[in-house]
Structure formats: C-alpha cells, structure tokens
Amino acid sequence: MKFIKNCLVFSFFFILLSEVIYSINLIDEVKIKKIPIYTINNIQYISLKSLLKIINADNWAKIEDRVFIFIGDTQIKFRIDDKILIFGGKTYELKNPPKIALEEVLIPLEEFSQMFLNYTPSTKNQLKEDLVLEKKKDKKFVILIDPGHGGHDSGAIGNYGLREKDVNLDVALRVERYLKKQLEKYTSVEIYLTRKEDVFISLEERVNIAKGLNADIFFSIHTNSSRFNRENADGFETFYPASKLELNILPKTTDGEGELKENNNLDPVLSQIIVNLNDTDIIDESRILAEIVQEKLAQRLITPDRGAKRGNFYVLRYTPMISVLTEIGFICNPVIELNLKDVEVRQAIGETLGEAIIEYLRRRKII
Numbered sequence: 001m002k003f004i005k006n007c008l009v010f011s012f013f014f015i016l017l018s019e020v021i022y023s024i025n026l027i028d029e030v031k032i033k034k035i036p037i038y039t040i041n042n043i044q045y046i047s048l049k050s051l052l053k054i055i056n057a058d059n060w061a062k063i064e065d066r067v068f069i070f071i072g073d074t075q076i077k078f079r080i081d082d083k084i085l086i087f088g089g090k091t092y093e094l095k096n097p098p099k100i101a102l103e104e105v106l107i108p109l110e111e112f113s114q115m116f117l118n119y120t121p122s123t124k125n126q127l128k129e130d131l132v133l134e135k136k137k138d139k140k141f142v143i144l145i146d147p148g149h150g151g152h153d154s155g156a157i158g159n160y161g162l163r164e165k166d167v168n169l170d171v172a173l174r175v176e177r178y179l180k181k182q183l184e185k186y187t188s189v190e191i192y193l194t195r196k197e198d199v200f201i202s203l204e205e206r207v208n209i210a211k212g213l214n215a216d217i218f219f220s221i222h223t224n225s226s227r228f229n230r231e232n233a234d235g236f237e238t239f240y241p242a243s244k245l246e247l248n249i250l251p252k253t254t255d256g257e258g259e260l261k262e263n264n265n266l267d268p269v270l271s272q273i274i275v276n277l278n279d280t281d282i283i284d285e286s287r288i289l290a291e292i293v294q295e296k297l298a299q300r301l302i303t304p305d306r307g308a309k310r311g312n313f314y315v316l317r318y319t320p321m322i323s324v325l326t327e328i329g330f331i332c333n334p335v336i337e338l339n340l341k342d343v344e345v346r347q348a349i350g351e352t353l354g355e356a357i358i359e360y361l362r363r364r365k366i367i
C-alpha cells in the first residue's frame with residue numbers, strides 16, 4: 001500500500017514538474033519578450049534563433065536544410081520547406097513548413113506553439129529503462145575496449161623510451177582478462193578489443209569496428225603527454241563525448257589522438273547524417289561511466305584526479321554508443337613513465353578500469 005502511495009505522489013510531482021518545463025506558450029513568450037514576428041501570406045513566423053532562446057534548447061544543429069533541436073530528452077527535427085516534423089519521436093505534418101527568408105530560418109509560430117502545449121515528455125529514467133530492457137531482450141551487451149595507437153603510430157613516447165601504444169595495449173589486455181574472469185557467469189555480456197597486437201588501426205576503422213559489433217560501450221585507453229610541461233604533468237582524466245554524430249561515411253583522419261577542433265563546424269559528409277534519437281541519453285550515460293572511472297582510479301592511484309571531462313575526440317564523436325576515453329597517466333613525466341613500466345602498476349590500473357565497467361553494468365542492472 002505504501003509503495004503505491006509513493007508512486008502516486010511521485011507521478012503527481014512529475015506532472016507538475018513537466019508542466020513547468022514543457023508548457024511553453026510560444027505566443028505568450030513572444031509577446032512578453034518582444035520577439036519580432038514575421039508575417040508572410042498572413043502566416044506569423046518567428047526566427048529559429050528566437051525559438052531556441054524561448055525553449056532554452058540544450059543543443060541544436062543546422063545541417064544544410066535540416067534542423068535538429070534537443071531539449072533535455074526531447075528531440076525535434078525538421079527540414080526547411082518540408083511539412084514533416086518529428087517532435088519527441090512523433091511525426092507531425094505542418095500546414096506551413098519552416099522557411100528561409102531574410103537569411104533567417106523562420107518557424108510558423110502558431111503551429112509550433114500548439115506542439116509545445118500538447119507535448120508530454122517521458123521521463124529520463126523511463127527512457128533508460130526501455131533502452132536497457134531492449135538490449136536485454138534483443139542482443140548481448142557488447143563492451144569494446146580500444147587500446148589507443150599501434151603499429152607505426154606509437155602515440156606519446158617517454159624520456160626513457162616507453163611507448164604509449166605498448167602501455168595502452170598491455171593495460172587493455174589486463175582489463176579484458178579481468179572482465180572475462182569477473183563476468184564469467186554473465187553470458188549476455190561480451191568483451192572485444194579493437195586490437196590485440198601491435199598493429200595500426202585508423203580511427204575510422206575503430207569506429208567501424210564498434211558499429212560492426214553493435215557495441216554498447218566503447219572504452220578507449222590512452223596514456224597522456226604534455227607538450228609544455230613534460231617533467232611535471234601528472235594525473236589521470238577521462239573524457240566523454242562533447243557531441244555525437246553518426247555518419248554513413250566517416251571523415252578521413254590522420255594518426256594520433258584525433259582530437260577535433262572545438263569550433264563545431266559540421267562535417268563535410270552532411271547529407272549522410274543519421275541522427276540517433278537517444279543522443280542526449282548516450283552522452284549522459286557516457287558521462288556517468290567516465291565519472292565512475294575517475295572515482296575508481298582516484299581510490300587506487302595517488303596521482304591527481306583531473307576529473308571526467310567533455311572531449312571532442314574522433315572516436316567519441318563518431319561512435320554511436322556510450323563512449324569514454326581514459327588517459328591513465330602522463331608518460332612524458334619521467335616518474336610516471338617508470339611507474340607505467342611496472343607490471344604491478346599496469347595490473348592495478350587494468351583491474352581498476354575493469355571494476356569501473358562492472359560498477360556501471362551493475363548500476364544499469366545489466367548484470
């Protein structure tokens with residue numbers, strides 16, 4: 001009885017909360033904020049910029065004639081001069097499509113206002129539960145461990161000659177061994193590596209392996225280096241994607257870390273874009289995993305905790321699944337380099353990364 005009562009209270013609060021967030025009356029907001037209205041053939045429009053300001057969009061993109069807007073869990077997508085609009089997974093047919101005039105994307109005010117008033121969001125947790133249940137039903141949960149660099153791409157090199165690619169691979173193999181042992185009885189979880197030996201694999205190939213395996217987690221292992229502070233740079237950090245883009249044809253890359261420039265000028269293969277409805281969820285889950293990795297490493301290592309951070313790395317941006325890139329220590333720092341040579345240190349780091357993955361699987365009830 002008590003359980004049911006709590007549920008009712010919870011749903012009541014949720015309704016209140018969702019109304020505060022989502023009942024956006026664009027027409028009222030436009031009046032209050034004195035936003036310019038454009039009238040074309042007796043239809044009122046506001047600019048896309050004004051709309052974004054009113055709805056406080058978390059994230060948005062205009063790619064050629066396509067517009068994608070994210071508000072929390074909800075994705076809105078439409079095309080210029082196209083009547084079809086997708087709002088939170090539902091398809092609507094507009095009477096007046098968005099258009100371009102005076103170098104602005106113009107949004108039909110009345111129709112958009114109706115959509116915001118009618119929309120009831122599903123909760124984040126519900127989405128996550130659905131996601132996990134779907135995985136459980138349909139397929140194995142696949143973890144792909146990605147030792148950075150390899151072959152002619154050594155990655156960073158320490159003063160004593162220790163190469164990043166070797167450290168990454170050795171630690172990755174230890175993570176794999178640890179996970180396979182710990183997850184022995186969970187036959188629904190599978191573990192793969194992008195490379196098991198010293199071979200070169202481009203960043204595109206790594207993304208393609210992840211897609212081909214339909215991986216659920218992409219876990220990249222790197223060793224850090226600082227150009228300006230080689231002697232003293234110290235600590236471990238884990239990156240989660242700043243944004244995700246799923247492309248049919250991946251942009252060509254050079255070797256190395258694949259850190260993309262911050263200016264988010266969109267990729268050249270724009271027309272190939274497939275937008276993943278769960279993008280914001282996947283970034284959020286990646287952040288949670290990155291935080292667990294940092295938390296576990298901080299318990300085990302005495303080097304500084306540099307935190308879980310957003311990063312614009314190629315493999316984080318183009319893998320369509322939960323993804324993190326961890327930098328386990330600065331190989332350019334001679335003291336750390338010697339530590340990273342030590343088998344016991346590598347084993348400890350490998351186990352710790354494995355523990356972090358297991359902790360995430362537990363939290364998500366995958367095991």
Ligand SMILES: [Zn+2]
Nearest residue numbers: 148155222223
């Ligand atoms: Zn690296």
